[in-house]
Amino acid sequence: MPSLSNSPAWKQFSQAVLSSPSKPDALRIITAAQLEVDLTTQRSSKELARAAHALLEQQGFEQYRHDLFEGAKINWTENRAAWHTALRAATPPVAVAEAVLTERARLAKFVEEVNACNQYRNVVHLGIGGSDWGPRLAFDSLAGAGTRRTLRFASNVDAHAITAALEGLDAHDTLVIISSKSFTTTESLANAACAIDWLRANGVAYPLDHFAAVTANPQAARNFGINEERIFQFWDWVGGRYSLWSSIGLPIALGLGIEALNEMRAGAAEMDEHFLNAPIEQNAPVQMALSAVANRSVLGYGSFALCPYDARLGSLVPWLQQLEMESLGKATLRDGSTLDVPSSPVVWGMPGTDGQHTFFQWLHQDGKGAPVDFILCAVPDHRHTRHHRLLIANCLAQRAALLEGKSFEQSLKEVTKTEKDPEKAAVLARHHVHPGGRPSTLIVLPRLEARQLGALLALYEHKVFTEGVLWGINPFDQWGVEFGKRLAGDIERRLDALGSDPAVSPYDPSTAYWVRKLASR
Ligand code: F6P
Numbered sequence: 001m002p003s004l005s006n007s008p009a010w011k012q013f014s015q016a017v018l019s020s021p022s023k024p025d026a027l028r029i030i031t032a033a034q035l036e037v038d039l040t041t042q043r044s045s046k047e048l049a050r051a052a053h054a055l056l057e058q059q060g061f062e063q064y065r066h067d068l069f070e071g072a073k074i075n076w077t078e079n080r081a082a083w084h085t086a087l088r089a090a091t092p093p094v095a096v097a098e099a100v101l102t103e104r105a106r107l108a109k110f111v112e113e114v115n116a117c118n119q120y121r122n123v124v125h126l127g128i129g130g131s132d133w134g135p136r137l138a139f140d141s142l143a144g145a146g147t148r149r150t151l152r153f154a155s156n157v158d159a160h161a162i163t164a165a166l167e168g169l170d171a172h173d174t175l176v177i178i179s180s181k182s183f184t185t186t187e188s189l190a191n192a193a194c195a196i197d198w199l200r201a202n203g204v205a206y207p208l209d210h211f212a213a214v215t216a217n218p219q220a221a222r223n224f225g226i227n228e229e230r231i232f233q234f235w236d237w238v239g240g241r242y243s244l245w246s247s248i249g250l251p252i253a254l255g256l257g258i259e260a261l262n263e264m265r266a267g268a269a270e271m272d273e274h275f276l277n278a279p280i281e282q283n284a285p286v287q288m289a290l291s292a293v294a295n296r297s298v299l300g301y302g303s304f305a306l307c308p309y310d311a312r313l314g315s316l317v318p319w320l321q322q323l324e325m326e327s328l329g330k331a332t333l334r335d336g337s338t339l340d341v342p343s344s345p346v347v348w349g350m351p352g353t354d355g356q357h358t359f360f361q362w363l364h365q366d367g368k369g370a371p372v373d374f375i376l377c378a379v380p381d382h383r384h385t386r387h388h389r390l391l392i393a394n395c396l397a398q399r400a401a402l403l404e405g406k407s408f409e410q411s412l413k414e415v416t417k418t419e420k421d422p423e424k425a426a427v428l429a430r431h432h433v434h435p436g437g438r439p440s441t442l443i444v445l446p447r448l449e450a451r452q453l454g455a456l457l458a459l460y461e462h463k464v465f466t467e468g469v470l471w472g473i474n475p476f477d478q479w480g481v482e483f484g485k486r487l488a489g490d491i492e493r494r495l496d497a498l499g500s501d502p503a504v505s506p507y508d509p510s511t512a513y514w515v516r517k518l519a520s521r
Pocket of ligand 1: 180185
């Protein structure tokens with residue numbers, strides 16, 4: 001087997017990317033689960049479409065997609081399925097239907113009961129990574145008039161986070177949820193211990209009665225002392241960063257209503273249908289993935305920016321950072337060899353228009369820049385029409401400017417209006433040149449509702465999955481995170497053992513120095 005870069009389909013694909021125009025001659029908009037995905041300003045041509053087909057075929061895309069939906073063990077380094085699509089299907093696949101429907105019903109019943117008793121005005125959610133970003137993003141995006149409870153999140157092991165989350169709450173009216181797939185994660189358990197102390201200090205005689213848990217390790221939750229009725233389960237075939245669709249959605253159901261969680265699942269399921277059935281040219285996740293691979297591996301962009309032009313979608317940036325970088329930040333192929341094209345761009349970003357006043361200068365005039373995903377809602381949930389008009393205008397203007405650029409001739413014409421010295425004008429005009437031809441994708445949601453948010457998240461999940469297939473890497477493991485976690489455990493033990501002998505430290509001199517120095521404080 002030739003390496004990816006030496007394979008015939010890759011050669012054809014990369015040549016086609018390079019020879020396709022960077023400025024469009026026709027609209028390329030795909031409608032998927034009510035979202036409109038505008039790929040007009042990404043490279044495209046008939047030749048590229050043909051080459052993309054061949055590359056997908058060479059990389060076994062159809063088989064992998066089939067296996068994803070069938071629950072085959074496509075997470076090959078951990079010998080597990082990655083069956084998050086089963087969690088949001090209206091009718092889950094037979095093999096897991098009973099388990100999925102039972103947990104869905106248990107969760108709904110619990111939410112109904114606490115609502116009926118008007119219990120818990122406050123919910124504090126303790127989880128990290130995939131056990132945090134999804135519910136946090138959903139709450140940040142959808143909280144509004146229909147919000148039912150105060151919902152706070154603490155993820156970080158820095159105690160400032162949990163202290164702030166508990167601040168000012170009535171302990172007697174607070175439910176604490178520990179969300180942890182493994183139920184061994186240091187951050188979440190350390191924060192849970194803080195919450196127990198806080199409940200006790202505030203007069204709650206049986207703090208554990210104020211807890212619920214969501215986990216794939218129910219025995220550990222039982223051992224922790226959480227009431228069986230309040231342990232909601234998911235399974236090892238659900239990856240952490242895809243767990244939002246499982247009982248990890250509990251805080252969404254408590255904070256925004258069970259309908260919101262169900263609608264998010266329905267929107268994601270609609271996107272699943274699209275991903276499974278739409279022809280390749282009209283398949284939004286597939287086309288986004290092809291553009292991403294072209295931008296990263298052929299055109300050499302090392303990162304891409306996510307700029308939602310909707311302040312409510314600020315948490316989409318870290319959510320996508322985890323999805324993209326934890327899934328794709330690796331370079332070992334199935335047979336153990338190393339991928340020989342650049343993969344996994346860095347993801348960064350900020351909502352517009354703040355981003356414009358922060359990093360857009362770089363996007364416009366850096367020597368290379370980065371592709372941008374713009375996200376816009378056609379209709380807002382406020383009545384300030386001028387604000388929304390301004391928001392749309394700014395989003396479209398940035399995108400057009402990145403594409404069009406400004407030539408030296410145009411710049412000179414502008415500059416000479418005020419600078420009459422031709423030599424000085426020529427120098428100044430160079431500072432005004434914008435290269436243009438910079439790729440972007442625009443995703444337009446009809447409005448930011450639970451259903452559309454679900455569809456948006458599933459769009460990115462399938463995009464990332466397809467990138468994994470195209471590069472030949474497993475997007476479902478995260479050995480790098482595990483490695484760092486283990487070292488942190490060892491260093492914590494050393495920090496505790498005051499005066500541990502640096503001579504026997506297995507670490508580099510700098511780490512050994514700081515362990516010794518900071519332990520003594
Ligand atoms: O970041 C790595 C990771 O393992 C994620 O995949 C997971 O979502 C997160 O840590 C938290 O782990 P857990 O849910 O087991 O507490």
